Amino acid sequence: MNSQFEYKKIEKKWQDHWENSETVKCDLKSDKPKFYNLCMYPYPSGDLHMGHIRNYTIGDVITRYKQMNGFNVLSPMGWDSFGLPAENAAIKTGIHPREFTEERIANMKSQIIRLGSLYDWDREVAAHSVDYYKWTQHLFIKLFENDLAYKEDAPVNWCNSCRTVLANEQVIEGSCERCDTAVEPKNLNQWFLKISEYSEELLQGLEEIGDWPENVKTMQRNWIGKSEGSQFELNIIGTDLTFDVFTTRPDTLFGMTFAVISPEHELIDLIMEQSEKKDEIQNYLDSIENKSEFERMSITKEKTGVDTTLKVTNPITNEEVPLWIADYVLVNYGTGAIMAVPAHDERDYEFAKKYDIEIRQVIIDNEKTINVDNEAFTGNGVLMNSGEFNDLSSHEEASKKINEFLVKNKIGDEKTTYRLRDWLISRQRYWGCPIPLINCEDCGLLPEKYENLPVLLPEIKDYINTDGSPLSKSKEFVETDCPKCSKKALRETDTMDTFVDSSWYYMRFLDPKNEKEPFNSNFINEWLPVDQYIGGVEHAILHLLYSRFFVKALRDLGLMTIDEPFHNLFSQGMINFGGAKMSKSKGNIVDPEEYFATHGADALRLYILFMAPPSDGVEWNDGGIEGTKRFLNKLWDNLLKIINQEDTEKELSEDDKSLERKINQTIKSVTQHFERFEFNTAVSDLMKFNNDLSEYLKHDSILPKELKDVLIKNILILLYPMSPHMASEIYESYFDSDISTEKWANFDDSKLENPMYELVVQINGKKKHAIMVETGIEEDDAITLCESNFDINFKEAKKIIFIKDKIINIVQ
RNA sequence: GCCCGGGUGGCGGAAUUGGUAGACGCGACGGACUUAAAAUCCGUUAUUCGAAAGGAUGUGGGGGUUCGAGUCCCCCCUCGGGCACCA
Secondary structure (H helix, E strand, O other): OOOOOOHHHHHHHHHHHHHHOOOOOOOOOOOOOEEEEEEOOOOOOOOOOHHHHHHHHHHHHHHHHHHHOOOEEEOOOOEOOOOHHHHHHHHHHOOOHHHHHHHHHHHHHHHHHHHOOOOOHHHOOEOOOHHHHHHHHHHHHHHHHOOOEEEEEEEEEEEOOOOEEEOHHHEEOOEEOOOOOEOEEEEEEEEEEOHHHHHHHHHHHHHHOOOOOHHHHHHHHHHHOOEEEEEEEEEEOOOOOEEEEEEOOHHHHHHOOEEEEOOOOOOHHHHHHHOOOHHHHHHHHHHHHOOOHHHHHOOOOOOOEEEEEEEEEOOOOOOEEEEEEEOOOOOOOOOOEEEEOHHHOHHHHHHHHHHOOOOOOOEEOOOOOOOOOOOOOOOOEEEOOOHHHOOOEEOHHHHHHHHHHHHHOOOEEEEEEOOOOOEEOEEOOOOOOEOOEEEEOOOEEEEOOHHHOOOOOOOOOOOOOOOOOHHHHOHHHHEEEOOOOOOEEEEOOOEEOHHHHOOOHHHHOOOOOOOOOOOOHHHHHHHOOEEEEEEEHHHOOHHHHHHHHHHHHHHHOOOOOOOOOEEEEEEEOOEEEOOEEOOOOOOOOOOHHHHHHHOOHHHHHHHHHHOOOOOOOEEOOHHHHHHHHHHHHHHHHHHHHHHHOOOOOOOOOHHHHHHHHHHHHHHHHHHHHHHOOOHHHHHHHHHHHHHHHHHHHHOOOOOOHHHHHHHHHHHHHHHOOOOHHHHHHHHHHHHOOOHHHOOOOOOOHHHOOOOEEEEEEEEOOEEEEEEEEEOOOOHHHHHHHHHHHOOOOHHHOOEEEEEOOOEEEEEO
16 A cells, blocks of 8 residues: 555546446346436536536445445436537537537546446447437337327427527527527427326326425426316307306406406407407407517516407306406416406406406405405405305305306316426427428328338438428438328428437436337336436426326336336535536536546545535535545545554553444444435544544554454445545555445444543533533432532522433523 | 525534534644745634633524524525416
8 A cells, every 4th residue: 555645546546447347237137126326317518517526426425335235236327418509519510410429428428437436338328329219219109109299389489590499498588598589489380298198197296206305396396287276168248159267266256357368369360250349459469479478478567458349248147247358368378268356366456457447356354354456365365245155265165165156057167277288399400319200191190110210310411490490401301101101201300309318218228228129118117216316406397207207108008017217316406606507608617627637536526525415506616625635645644554553462442442432433423424415424424533543543552453454444435435446445455355345334332332421511501511421320420420510509400401311401 | 476495603514303503624823844835743713801710692683482492483684496477
């Protein structure tokens, strides 16, 4: 063993070793208990940033810790390698996205290896590889055949500068996230996956799922957005036109003084025909069309609308009330039309005030003091102005009764709606998985035959979307034969959202080389759900929800029997720099590579674990990395000193016993912290122990051989998951074997307790004195001891409280 | 606006879930070694009064419960995140 921790040499040595060792090659059929440990696969941006380092360090701690605990750990890694950045680079530089992407994957892979994390690289997958996207297409066709994928006209976000559609999540406050151009709505024939069919199950599943952060579950619940209420029909007086409205507040039905229908509602043209003010309505509709989606959706915008001059009947009062068209009613939520109750809904109130529509109060607070002259009242109370329903309590009781009325009179029914919409997966982009469908004039829309997959991404020169998707530029690609009648037919030219690729990659890891099917179902049923999933909180909704949907859909197709993809989820917090998320475009990336060079991977790993609780977001600050490097150097020195001591057999001295207790206490504490993902305090436990060791060595004590071995072994095992290079090196040089084959450390219960401890003496809960006493001291003896040492009158105490034998509190 | 999290020394953060607040680390200050610097080592480091012993104050602010509150309850301020005309 060298006199110094030469991290560069040592890290290289062990990384080479791990690459060729069986340490992480997972045999799925082993009879050890399984543990699927998964870090979210990265988009290959080219360089690791600190967020990746944090993610993969946490993941690696779990891999190594679980291995030592006897689990057969599967820890794979791959690439989310389709997507817009490669395509934009191609537009700029002319370099093919494939070439560009693969170069970046190679670079990132070498950095991941440089971090020293264990991955079973034999299972590596990349979303853009033909072997992978062939099966993405296969699964897509399965969904299509089972009515879970469909094509429909829909508005999309179009960026006219990038000449492409954008996903909702790429639209930041109404503008393109890349070029800041205002996004325009555009109607296109689009592909959707029927995630909404699973709304209820996706919501329910959150109750039964494993250990997920509460905030992620809440975000998913909100996204799914379940509301319960009533739905009923309104008839336009003097016509045979009817439409449904949905409300969560049937208790306010008597207060409905108008109805509103969305400008995009399917009845709009018919309504316009019936209206006396056709021109006004047309003008209004035109004005809406010129507004961007963002403008329309903005809550701060003043509400606008137009009176149709038509009337509808309030079904419970039979009164005639006006029908308006207004864009504050959204066509794609509920029924696209509402009953408006201005007295008890803020939006309706604002609209009614502006257009001078009657505001009728039908609920009053229990103290009967509120009126609606100045604002809407949305709170609880009792019904008024509501006929036979007066004095019922709102919302629940009255809602229930009025709903019963609607049902009894066949006007309406109970109804549950969800905000979750179907998942729009079409992208008019090049660098994605082609949608494997064919349009035949005679036979309609048909999937490519399974045996003809993959539908290869064509080679084209110009990646810009000018008129139609980039794939439409390849005649060879577009023109094909109908799989049914063999006549000339045309391929779909859209590609899939990359979230489709990432919805099933964790399945492919289980069977990455299968050439006959996307995966063997037995592996899926045995190995899924993933036991521990680790990734950034930014994927709390989209990726995690889509993957959950995928599993449920594929289960219903008979491909698997599991219900959820990820059992336990750990969301690490983001690492920001300069107050912002690190990103290339902001130029605030901190490059981990320089720390590999100046401090080493072990010190960087340790620091990133130590700097904050892993679930907290942190501002990057490298001030402390010096500290973890110092710690490793000191530990190396201390262990070297111990190793160089002559082997001796002797009785344990008090110092030895104290050190023995400390290692046992440290094992217990580190193990507890690991189980709870509290790596920051696990690191501090090791530092504390190392300080104790330094103190011990100052006394020129010689450790008896047996304790020496126990101590070296255990401290290295505790260190190994977090700083595996150094732990492996010292372990090998002293014990001449590979630490990765060791079992996790056990502590000895009988060697945890200190023989003496400090008894704290409180008066009225306030610390006044402290005195060293023997462990197990009787309470009476403790009192006697305190009486003789301190000026306390125990006889006059109202109460004497012993707290966990550690504190004696005298209440006076 | 609504829904989640937070607020503890100069800084990152500990605190067994109601029981010694400030572990561990960074930084700073003083000292040793050195011709010097770096590295390393030894001390000090919440604030405040005090020469010291020792005392007082102290976990965003205000109130409360309790022998005892960073931790529980009520009100307020503030920062971060998510959703946002969802009927």
